[in-house]
Amino acid sequence: MADHEIRTIRLDENEDFSNTQSYGQRIVTPVRFSTDPRDIGWVRENIPCQTACPADTNVPAYIRTIMEERYGRSYELNRLANVLPGVLGRICSRPCEAACRHGWPGNGAPVAICHLKRAAGDHKQIGHRITEDLYTPTGKRVAIVGAGPAGLAAAHDLTTLGHDVTIFEKEDRPGGMLSYGIPEFRLPRDLLELEIHNTIRLGVDLKTGVSIGSGENDVKITDLLRDYDAVLLTTGCAAAIPLPLRNIGRDDDVSLSVDNVENGLDFLMELHRGEEKQVGKRVAVVGAGFTALDCARVAKRLGADDVAIHIRTTEEYIPVTKDEIHEAKREGVIIHGLRTPVELLSDDEGRFRGVKFVQNRLGGWRSGGRRQAIPIEGSEFDEPCDTLLIAIGQKTVTDILDVQVDLDRWGNVRLGQDGMTSIPGLFSAGDFVNGASTVVEAVGHARKLSVRMDTWLMGRERRKKVVKISSVDEPLRQRSFDFIPRQEMPTEPLSERINTDNKEVETGYDQTLALEEAKRCYLCYHKYEIDIDNCIYCRACIEVAPRDCIKMVDGVEIKGDGTYGSLHEASEWDKVGAIWVDNNECIRCGACFKVCPTKCISITRNEIFYQDL
Amino acid sequence: MGNLRQPVYLEEKLEQVRESGRLNIRSKALPTWCPGCGYFSIVDGVTMAINQLQINQKDVTVVSGIGCASRFPFFLDTYGFHTLHGRTLPVATGIKVANDDLTVLAIGGDGDAFAIGGAHIPHAARRNVDITYMVFDNGIYGLTKGQTSPTSVLGFTTSTSPYQNQDRPLNPLLMMLSYDASWIGQSYAGDPRHLSEMITQAIAHRGFSYLHILSPCVTFDKTSKTYSNLKAQVRNLPDDHDSSDRMAAIGYSMDVDTPPIGLFYKESRPTLSDKLDLIVDKARGRNARASG
């Protein structure tokens, strides 16, 4: 089959073995590269964390290296997918953990993938060596507008691909939302700056304080399109959506007209630009995202007594992690559900004194597992407060463009198949395309877009996605690992948080905790297979299986795209064509491998790999 | 590691197994042996052999005695006769004498064959009854939960030999070579491919064929004939072994420490039925047919 090739490669061609004694020796291992949809599909179906990660992070590999106490390697494995592991190890929205097999019913709690990502960064050696696969310079010049997560990720990938990159950033510091939107108690700035610097020092030309737009002193997009081979817009969603209220116009923004009423995003950005911010004794926050929670927690730190977040639906449906809600509640933040603000209240002197809300009931489903809130007529009530922070969402600002690009109905930039906007040479990535989403989505999107840009710039595809299958001699896990409970993230005591306003709340795993947590990972990239020709159907493996993970089968579903679906189980002996490991149920404990009398069970490591064409 | 060199995809393999038709020779009910038992390998081997020789299932009768191995007929979809402890061979002989067209498989464990049933074996062998006698040798009594058997090794500790077995084990192959069995082979349950090949040959042989199958008892023997021990011990008979050379076969049969697997000895001579036919002919005053 042409899809498969057998090569013998040196392991350190792809892996850094600098921490092992074998460095310098020729280590050879048989490896197969496959583009068969069944193999690619297997990776997608069976490594739920990686599939869920917008940046396609090879999670099992980096957790495995933590188990080997190779923190530096683990950090580098993360950097292959995203340039900001330390940042995302703190503030990632963690779609991987929601998907983690360890969190499936009956398996316990998901692996703390995010905390481990942070641990890799925290414990890597001082002076740790960074690995970059650099391509020969291409001579192409790329301009990137906006040094947020998407811009930085694209800058990194495009630079390593050999292009000369210049970033234009309006603010004084790079980082975008990371620098200006997220409070320091969640993301220390020295770490952020270090990780940004790792990208910039590859040769990226960073120009801060440069505004792109149609104004007189602004640099124009048309200029950039003229001076560079390609331009990438990664300006994100930096504009707050105004709070719609009764009795005001559609585009009126009460934060501009009423004292003590502010947009949460502006509030945070001003705070991080260094302005003195103040809040009243009673603070109301409306909105249901991370920004709302951050505003509430900042308010608490600024001395507010009562801080309440008012949400339209219920806690079940808001898109933030449960940990974050818990920490906020512990700090004294209260969350009220099923209410929508309808009017601002003012006293006789016209000063803001509170909000009128209307009660909601839950309505139909929205995308992403969220719910509609339907106001109940006549159920208005008043909630007195001194400060109102509005954090109901963000939108893109398109008035920076002096060119006309096609937008979709939400006002976001529309991209073609090749990742390009309707203007040739003008690309866009991150929230500017997708609307307000998460940092990891921005990074992931920028990464994918960089490859497309590269294809466009070079006129051909330079890399191909394959599955790299290599053999594993024996199970790397022990059954006892499955009973380790999820290690809680140590946090600063409450008394240490409020009074010392910017102390990072989460203190990170120490090495012991990291190792314990790493052991919990099932290493889903391991695939257990039974050699049917040598299987004697004795069921010894089924006998020792910890779950319903090894099955007697008579068939397997093949899906439309050529990938495998579920196994067809057989209970009658004369129908049992094979005994097969259901890798979806398998928790990679290795019990079957050890017990097989004919040693017909094999383990392979299956990883997504990009081959140069 | 095989699947790295030669990728295996489940649905293709299942199709191959199903196409072969050997699943049809199995019973519907699952075998009741302990998971991991070597006997599973033998069921698989027999189904493959019957399949390969294209013998109609209805023409197969499996006779057994008492013991774990003798559960065997229950796990095949063929005619079967589960008789009394040690009395397998007389029953099988009776069936064969009554209907020469049947393929008769006699099955027993080491206890059934060489302890209580030992007296019957020499006679079945010298008469050259055209049956295939497969003895599953795990060197222990499984059904009565772990006592010594005639093939238990010296020093083996069981519930009835708490101070270690002091009796030397029998050498069934040597016995069979001296009893004049006309086909004698040995195989190992942990090598399913070899096993099915040997079963096929044994069934194909016309005359009394004796196949000795080394198999672990995973439940009651954790020290002696385990998979790992047997795997380390067995070796293939040399390619140049002449299966008509009984002295050479005797030589190999004496090697009990590293038991050779393969065909030891084979000869062609009249079966019991041939001789009964001859007697009939003689009684009727006709000339004997050309012998052989």
Next chain:
Amino acid sequence: MTEHYVIIGNGVAGNEAACHLRQRDPESRITIITAGRLLFYSRYELPRLFHEDCDWRDFLVNPVEYYVENRINVRRNSFVTHVDAQRKSINLAHKESISYSQLLVASGGATNLPAELSDFAPLLNRFNLYTAACQVRDILPKKGKVVMLGGDVLGLDLARNLINEGYQVILVATEQTFWPHRVDPDERKLLLGALTDMGVEVIENAKIETIQEGAPGMSARHILFDDGCEIFADVVMPFFGLLPAADFMMGSGVDFERGLLVGTNLRTTDPSIWAAGDVCQIWSPEENQYRFYYGWQNVKKMGEIAARNMTGDDIHWETATDHKMYIDENRQIVSPYWEHD
């Protein structure tokens, strides 16, 4: 096919519903699923543990034979993990799945513990279940000292019983004191005064800094307040009212805020799923909001309404007026929520 009515919850609402379901549909299957290990017993009777030699059999509302005669299968010690409204089936923690034709969620309320006290949960004793109550009885020494945090009506009921038996009771009053009564500041003052007269030591406006285990040989618990005050106690119990216990309904697609949202017919947003008792928030057309209602009589009525509507009737919950707590002629506080059958 006979109908299979499944009731999650083994309290007043669930059992009242089971009784009506059996009367209205004699052929049906009725299954009550409960995490507890006992048949339906009266929690209102639990304070009796302090003055009588009694056990759970004395608290049973119905005798064992009742369940046999009425063919009500009470599946005890069973934990619901998930409700699949689409397939009409319930998953239990021991991996069994049960299908239903109509489902009544009557899983009641769990003890509310404010998040700021969550760190101290292992040091707090509850009084919500027979087993928990027995534990309190067993660890509380004669004339021992009990600290009640909050002080909802369940707690106050226990408090008056404890006082009568010669125990010391200290109440750390919070805004949940008197829950679910809505009490204005003047009333609150009067009621707290009455409590003091009854012998309860009331602490107002105190914020708890920490709760610790007492030193060996000392009282079992040690409470520190932010103003530096401290109390030693044998038992510390939270009484901050109830929170609906229906986490298992997450992801079922049925609307849920703090409780299951139901219309006045007690049907949820799924046509085959109903809710009754402390777990449901009923739409109040008068107040234009979803509301909780408490107390044996209210909950019992809900059980009946749900059962009748599940079997084809169309009757509706009528908004009940809130009960007031009052002080009787003996200067004792009285709550109508203490009344039960």
Next chain:
Amino acid sequence: MIDSAMTETDIQLMFCGSAGDGTIAVGDIFKRAMAEAGFKVLAFDIYPPEIRGFGKCISRVRVTSRQAYSLKHQSDILVSLNDSYAIPHVSEVRDFGGVLYDQAPISAMAEGEHISGHLQPGQLPYGVSMREVSDQTTGGSKAKNIVALGFLAGLYDMQREPFHQIIRDKFKHKDPIISESNLLAFDTAYDEGVSTFRLDFIELGTPERQDIGSKVQMMTGNAAVVRGCLDAGLETFFGYPITPATSIMEDLATDLPMRGGRLLQTEDEISAIAATIGAGYAGARAATATSGPGLALMVEMLGLGVMAEVPSVIFCSQRGGPSTGMPTKTEQSDLHLAVFGGAGDAQRIVLAPTNVEGAYKCAGKAFEMAERYQTPVIVLLDLYLSNRYETVILPRQNPFEADSSKKRSHQERGVPYHRFSFTDDNVSPRTVPGEEGGIHTVTGLEHNELGRPNDQPDMHLKMSEKRHNKLLGALDHPGITIQKRFGDEGKVDVGILGWGSTFGEILEAMLVAQDEGISCSAMKVVMLSPLPLQPVQEFFSDCREILIPELNYEGQFANLVGSAISKPFTRLNRVPGVPMRVADILDEIRRLAAQVKSAA
């Protein structure tokens, strides 16, 4: 005297699981621990014929402070190690009794497959994380049974120590890690049990301590046989494994060589009995053990033993028959074979103990009798008695005579030796090979006093008389109860006559009937051949109605009695494969008592 503060204990547990779950093993640990704690224990296991993997196992254990005679029909606690097997037995748990089961089994199941859905309203569920704790503590699910046991012990406030001791003992031949991990499993579950709130009303109570001057032991009928053999000085044993007699050989295989004795596992029963008789001829105390099918193989050789007047002891533990029958089920249907089986007039002594202590007595006395009367002696047990555990008190002094053979007197020395000489008691003095002046030949042919073949009619008659009449001496053999009457004395309305293991149920039923005011009495017959006819006849004349309950279809004991006594009686025959129900016997007693009343 029982202290009034002491709670009288009478609880019964039932462990139910699939073969391979360790059901029998956990029952064993439990009962040993209870006996260790000083309770009286009566226990019986039921298991399937398969090796493992399939089939139902039940271990029932009754723990009492005072001696019980049979198992109760309803248990107080059921421990399920396999729900599909345990579900049909839920109804055997009493109201307010407890049911323990695995809280989190491995695979998804359909409605009704979990035991928690089958509990009756009065019963109390205890979900235990059996698989999980087993997995966590031992790395596998094999210790589920130990987890269940630990939980149970914790829940009912049993002392840890006896359990630890027994578990250590149980695993002493294995890797110490296994023992330690099982102890950890036990302790983890014990702590969970302790912290679980107990809701049922089952009290363990306190054991009744007696100063008996001898150690109380718990053992099975088969173990008692082994003790009897050893105390009687058994020297050689030959056997072939067969359920339910195998454990006699297994235990002897360990213990006999310790006393200098020899045990050989022969290739079949035929050679086992042959070797036994050979050893007996050579003067050794020799025995074999088997069950019905093995005895059937042996009868030919038994005939040789009778004819050649060679002592031998055959223990036969009956199981369901005929043929291979029901190897793991109990029955009393080999009486005909034991008493009559064989070619020719081959009378032999047959003893049938009724309980574990009796098994010990009969085993030892069998050697005395075989030697004294120069004959094969069959000790007839059954699976129920062989496998059931009882706490027994064995005498401190060895109760058995070391040498009971009739030797030549001083005067007889010097004259030619007549091996089969006619004497007053029909027993001839015997010599054994190696003894000076006693050389002789024995044979299976009919013979004269010298042992030479002789087929003259009067010789065959005289020798037949000798061989039969010498056995009558056994009816007065010292130190053994060959029959005994219990209950009301003198004339009674109902008398129950029984034999073997069923007599426990008979005694329980009779005691209940007595409490109900029925005038009744029960008699056990231990010696079945020769039959103690006189006391049986007296019993018949004392009782208006006679009931003979036994676990066989034909009424084999009733046939035996009926052939000697002409008075009518009532048979109660059951063949369920499990012990007779006390209630069945009681119903019949009530019916007969009512019959007597109405006739009066």
